[in-house]
Amino acid sequence: MTELSAAPLLPLVMRRKRSNPWGYLFALPYVAHFLVFTAYPLGFALYLTAHRWDIVGNDQPFVGARNFQKLLRDDLFFTALKNTLIFLAVHVPLQIVVALALAVVLNGPIRFRTFFRTAFFLPYVTSGAVIAIIWTQLYAGDGLLNGFLKVLHLPPQGWLTSTTLAMPSIAIMATWKNVGYYLMIFLAGLQNIPPSLYEEANLNGATGWQRFWYITLPLLNPAMLLVLVLSTIGAFSLFVEPFVMTGGGPVDSTLSVVLLLYRNAFQFLNMGYASTIGVVLALIIFLVTYLQRRVVEQELTY
Amino acid sequence: MAVMTPRSRLNSLSEPARQVLFYGLLLLAAFTFILPFIFMTGTAFKPPREVYQLNLIPRQPTTDNFKAVFTQIPIGRAVLNSVLAYGSITVSVLLFSSIVGYALSRLEFRGREFIFNVILLTMMIPGQLLLIPLYLLIVRFHLTDNLLGLILPGMMSAFGIFMFRQTFKTVPQDLIDAARIDGASEFTILTRVLWPLSLPTIITVGIFTFMGGWNDFLWPAIVIREQSLMTLTQLVTVYAIGGQSGGQFGAVMASSLLGVLPMVLVFIVFQRYYLQGIVSTGIKG
Numbered sequence: 001m002t003e004l005s006a007a008p009l010l011p012l013v014m015r016r017k018r019s020n021p022w023g024y025l026f027a028l029p030y031v032a033h034f035l036v037f038t039a040y041p042l043g044f045a046l047y048l049t050a051h052r053w054d055i056v057g058n059d060q061p062f063v064g065a066r067n068f069q070k071l072l073r074d075d076l077f078f079t080a081l082k083n084t085l086i087f088l089a090v091h092v093p094l095q096i097v098v099a100l101a102l103a104v105v106l107n108g109p110i111r112f113r114t115f116f117r118t119a120f121f122l123p124y125v126t127s128g129a130v131i132a133i134i135w136t137q138l139y140a141g142d143g144l145l146n147g148f149l150k151v152l153h154l155p156p157q158g159w160l161t162s163t164t165l166a167m168p169s170i171a172i173m174a175t176w177k178n179v180g181y182y183l184m185i186f187l188a189g190l191q192n193i194p195p196s197l198y199e200e201a202n203l204n205g206a207t208g209w210q211r212f213w214y215i216t217l218p219l220l221n222p223a224m225l226l227v228l229v230l231s232t233i234g235a236f237s238l239f240v241e242p243f244v245m246t247g248g249g250p251v252d253s254t255l256s257v258v259l260l261l262y263r264n265a266f267q268f269l270n271m272g273y274a275s276t277i278g279v280v281l282a283l284i285i286f287l288v289t290y291l292q293r294r295v296v297e298q299e300l301t302y
Numbered sequence: 303m304a305v306m307t308p309r310s311r312l313n314s315l316s317e318p319a320r321q322v323l324f325y326g327l328l329l330l331a332a333f334t335f336i337l338p339f340i341f342m343t344g345t346a347f348k349p350p351r352e353v354y355q356l357n358l359i360p361r362q363p364t365t366d367n368f369k370a371v372f373t374q375i376p377i378g379r380a381v382l383n384s385v386l387a388y389g390s391i392t393v394s395v396l397l398f399s400s401i402v403g404y405a406l407s408r409l410e411f412r413g414r415e416f417i418f419n420v421i422l423l424t425m426m427i428p429g430q431l432l433l434i435p436l437y438l439l440i441v442r443f444h445l446t447d448n449l450l451g452l453i454l455p456g457m458m459s460a461f462g463i464f465m466f467r468q469t470f471k472t473v474p475q476d477l478i479d480a481a482r483i484d485g486a487s488e489f490t491i492l493t494r495v496l497w498p499l500s501l502p503t504i505i506t507v508g509i510f511t512f513m514g515g516w517n518d519f520l521w522p523a524i525v526i527r528e529q530s531l532m533t534l535t536q537l538v539t540v541y542a543i544g545g546q547s548g549g550q551f552g553a554v555m556a557s558s559l560l561g562v563l564p565m566v567l568v569f570i571v572f573q574r575y576y577l578q579g580i581v582s583t584g585i586k587g
């Protein structure tokens with residue numbers, strides 16, 4: 001297959017610069033799949049926001065902006081949004097700190113690197129639903145975590161039964177689960193930093209912290225932005241953890257936006273309203289990640 | 303080397319003491335990540351009276367929990383469903399991603415950049431936006447309670463196309479031209495020249511697609527209701543939260559272990575490629 005000697009003939013072949021019909025043929029499967037499974041559903045999602053449909057019958061009455069009005073009056077939607085923000089507030093900073101710290105350690109000269117990397121990564125390759133099943137038991141009233149507290153002579157906690165603690169508990173579990181992924185992004189960023197910068201800083205007598213704050217952190221900005229944006233999107237997509245662990249309770253304190261969407265679609269068969277929630281959630285995600293991009297990129301220029 | 307605490311900071315501690323402290327903390331961190339898995343495995347082998355005790359290792363190990371799982375739910379069937387559904391998706395994604403990636407990287411045609419931009423845009427669409435209309439589409443095709451309902455939407459992957467496009471871009475033009483002069487068709491060039499040169503990408507995209515699908519709960523939970531058609535992840539989850547396990551906590555952990563084991567093994571075998579894939583997507587951002 002390796003006919004490298006063809007190089008002298010190259011000018012002959014250079015002529016084929018026009019539209020190659022094979023290009024269209026090869027792109028066709030994607031275009032077809034895109035039209036059926038992305039473009040059409042996207043359009044239908046928007047169509048549904050202005051209609052009511054219980055999926056059982058064929059009746060799809062036009063309701064104008066009423067789904068959006070309903071959303072603005074729906075206390076549960078704002079509860080879900082607030083819960084998602086609580087999750088976000090615990091999950092995203094914790095995720096960045098833990099993943100970055102472990103990435104710095106793994107980037108240094110350590111022994112048993114593969115063992116540690118595998119350990120940190122194991123939760124990420126495991127199904128979120130199964131992780132949630134395991135942690136439900138760890139968090140249970142008579143579970144392992146309260147067992148530890150007992151050994152330390154600390155009072156047991158209602159990890160998943162307290163309205164204030166349930167969402168942070170889920171956020172901590174989600175952080176634990178996803179560390180491996182974000183750690184790898186940071187590790188890739190760290191390995192892009194030229195070692196000469198550190199050597200120069202060493203010559204100028206910089207301490208470890210100074211090197212971290214003035215070299216590592218600023219040069220890690222692209223990785224930081226990626227981790228920030230991806231973990232934010234992940235937070236807004238929260239579903240399987242509350243679905244499995246709490247069902248959204250206690251008293252709707254772990255109800256996420258996607259769980260609300262799921263309930264409206266598959267319990268109340270309210271496809272129009274569920275679709276409206278989906279569209280509004282997508283808009284919120286676009287807006288928040290856009291703002292994050294702007295802020296981080298602005299910092300980059302200073 | 304580069305990132306090490308300078309001697310001046312921790313010089314109150316001797317070098318061996320610092321090493322012990324460092325690796326002690328690191329081991330503790332690693333233990334935190336492995337502990338839930340040890341807990342799950344230990345509990346899966348516990349007899350009922352030990353299940354709510356806090357010993358991690360069962361004192362009198364038993365396989366009763368696994369026997370209960372195998373008699374109560376069709377776990378073998380679920381493994382088969384998962385392999386069929388996500389195996390098909392993986393083959394399809396590899397085939398079509400490389401075909402489309404080839405067109406987008408090495409074939410000149412009008413609208414190429416437009417299609418590539420559309421692909422990049424689709425990567426930004428949050429999945430929840432398409433969840434409802436995609437489900438309604440599957441209903442319209444009469445593909446609920448059908449493995450095709452799982453397979454069809456996942457047959458194409460923007461991530462896969464992106465990865466193959468990047469890989470094919472690095473192949474020397476000479477190789478492709480040489481094959482053309484020998485009369486090879488575009489499809490032959492793809493399968494005989496580009497595929498053999500892209501083995502790491504094939505494995506990375508394959509593993510990512512297969513594991514991502516295998517671990518998914520939401521989409522199967524929407525499309526599949528019939529127990530004999532459930533995927534492994536779905537069946538194990540439904541078993542745990544749906545009441546069928548009758549609160550036998552040991553059996554729930556045994557079924558969870560069975561649900562987790564395949565992907566942990568796949569990860570340990572293909573670790574290098576999997577991590578490489580994350581690094582590539584990271585650079586993309």
